[in-house]
Amino acid sequence: MLSLIARRLLAAIPSVLGIVVVTFVLTRALPGDPAAYYAGPAATAEAVEQIRVKLGLDQPLWRQFLDYAGDLARGDLGLSVSTGQPVSEELLRRLPASLEITLLGLLLAGAIALPLGILAATRPNSWIDHACRLVTTLGVSLPIFFTGLLLAYVFYYLLGWAPPPVGRLDSLYSPPPHWTGFYLIDSLIARDGRVFLSAAGQMVLPVITLALFVLAPIARMTRASMLGVLSSDFVRTARASGLTPATVLYRYAFRNAMLPVLTTLGMVFSFLLGSNVVIEKVFAWPGVGSYAVDALIQSDYAPVQGFVLVMALLFVAINLLIDVLYTVIDPRVSIES
Amino acid sequence: MDNRVATLDATSDASRPSALAAALRHARYVLGENPVTAAAFALFGAFLIAAVAGPWLAPFDPLATDAARALQPPSSTHWFGTDQLGRDIFSRVLVATSLDFGMAFAAVALSFGLGCGLGALAGYYGGWTDRLVSRLSDTIMAFPLFVLAMAIVAALGNSVANIIYATAIINLPFYIRVARAEVNVRRNAGYVEAARLAGNGELRVLACHIFPNILPPVMVQISLNMGWAILNAAGLSFIGLGVRPPQPEWGIMVAEGGSYMISGEWWVSFFPGAVLMLAVFCFNLLGDGLRDLIDPRRRT
Secondary structure (H helix, E strand, O other): OHHHHHHHHHHHHHHHHHHHHHHHHHHHOOOOOHHHHHHOOOOOHHHHHHHHHHHOOOOOHHHHHHHHHHHHHOOOOOEOOOOOOEHHHHHHHHHHHHHHHHHHHHHHHHHHHHHHHHHHHHOOOOHHHHHHHHHHHHHHHOOHHHHHHHHHHHHHHHOOOOOOOOOOOOOOOOOOOOOOOOHHHHHHHOOOHHHHHHHHHHHHHHHHHHHHHHHHHHHHHHHHHHHHHHOOHHHHHHHHOOOOHHHHHHHHHHHHHHHHHHHHHHHHHHHHHHHHHHHHHHOOOOOHHHHHHHHHHOOOHHHHHHHHHHHHHHHHHHHHHHHHHHHHHOHHHHHHO | OHHHHHHHHHHHHHHHHHHHHHHHHHHHHHHHHOHHHHHHHHHHHHHHHHHHHHHHHOOOOOOOOOHHHOOOOOOOOOOOOEOOOOOEHHHHHHHHHHHHHHHHHHHHHHHHHHHHHHHHHHHHHOHHHHHHHHHHHHHHHOOOHHHHHHHHHHHHOOOHHHHHHHHHHHHHHHHHHHHHHHHHHHOOOHHHHHHHHOOOOHHHHHHHHHHHHHHHHHHHHHHHHHHHHHHHHHHHHHOOOOOOOOOOOHHHHHHHHHHHHOOOOOHHHHHHHHHHHHHHHHHHHHHHHHHHHHOHHHOO
16 A cells, blocks of 8 residues: 555646646747846846846756756755745645635535435436536536626625625634634634634635536546446346345445546646635735736736746645545556566 | 449449438437437527627627617617626627627637647557646646636636637636547447558547547537536626626626626626527537437437
8 A cells, every 4th residue: 555655646746747847848838038027117227137147047957947846856846026024935825725725616516516426326317317417508608707606696785694705704803823824724723603603604605616616527437337337247236146225325326436536636626716706806805826826917927927936736635635535446457466 | 242342332322322321310310300400400500690799780889888778678779788887788799799699609619628648648649648648637636626617717818829728727627527538439440450550640630540440439529518617708708707808708898797797687697697598508418418319329
């Protein structure tokens, strides 16, 4: 098991290398001369030249790449031009806010999509099957920024059930003392019930929006793979051997049907991390996505590159985790390799 | 002898129109079976008309502002209401169709051309070509795709053309994958061997004999991809990339109306958002329908 995980880690190295190379290329592909950009429009030729030397842009490309990789290894993602703050600190501070809604959104989507997909597969052509099909086709068609705004309109403006869709906490409260950065957990540690409720309330709409979006691929895959497994020989044998329907369904069919679902989960995370950017803009959520978007609008590139790099590395880590989970669910994989 | 040739010709002549008729019958059967697909085709037609003739069909100038008529709810004159500058939202939504469809079409066409080319080469030659192309595709897939698109637009510059390039690049792996797999199975098929034996060069065999045969599955990929490309382009302009404000585009219109949504003026974002959703929905239904038509086994 451990050696398998080590092997997977090794296999992820080319991806990480590819990511670093791509982000480096994207840095150097900036339109115009970065030195002139950083020097500002009023700079003299000497000043531009000085900045060029300071930024290391006079070095050959391979040298620049090594410098860049060295900075990355030390966790240095550069300075944001507009705030003057180190990008890595700001990203680290904002990451929990993004992860909190992403993970809760995924949990909620899974909690709805898995039962829905299983029910649809066990009762083909029933109303629940049709409902599942409708949800999956509608779900992938929803522009996530539009659903977010629509939910805010209905639940905040019309019904008044949700708090104003701005930020992580009602402005009455100050954030709980920092432990994990996840407000739900921090407020529990601080035993502050009101902050917990306020944070949870602010989270409801973004989480539902994210869940609606990723529900579709999970439900679709669950249904399809359950259908496939239920008509396979080993399920027929299990049924013929007189096992109870529940055992057949959960112990035999479900476990096997989960493998393709787990594979789609990688794709789902790709969608989730992308839609986070949009959701954070809709709900004025102070996460990493809104940080990157704000920087992008001000042509402040270091935060954008840092953000892209962090998201990509996070995505690689998630895919690794999925691979490991795969071997936990399916022992055949570790025997084969 | 002559007689036999004549009968052969006669049968092949007769079989051609009947093959066409059979295809049409099959299409009609599938469409009749699934009226939703037929509706999607009709909707697609309507969108195409709006994209081509939008500027002529629009009742108002999409850029004309009128402060006296700002933020009016939908009425018989302004079907979708007016926005904060008094512009007619219906006209803006209609005119935006060509830009949104144009961006998505251009992006999908680019990734179709490049992705199919690379994927076909990888599937046909294998070896180093395959390893290089697969590595490229893996590297793209190592990023969360929307985030990569953002980064590309940030690096290349904030313009509509770069939104198209970014959308094309993040869609590349899907075409590479389909083309590679489909070419790989056909690489040593009987008719390919025959074509080779008849003295066709490798590239000619690939382009003229294999490529037409992988088009059906690629077509399905295209129509499923179109919806996603529109969503992606609109999402990028929603966060403020590419399209510049006065120009009508669905994503940016939703963004502009966002703050009015929570003060009750729902129509400013609702209509562009709803039309965008309808367009994506239409493409997804079309994709499913095409798949039923071309590959009934994968029906779900």
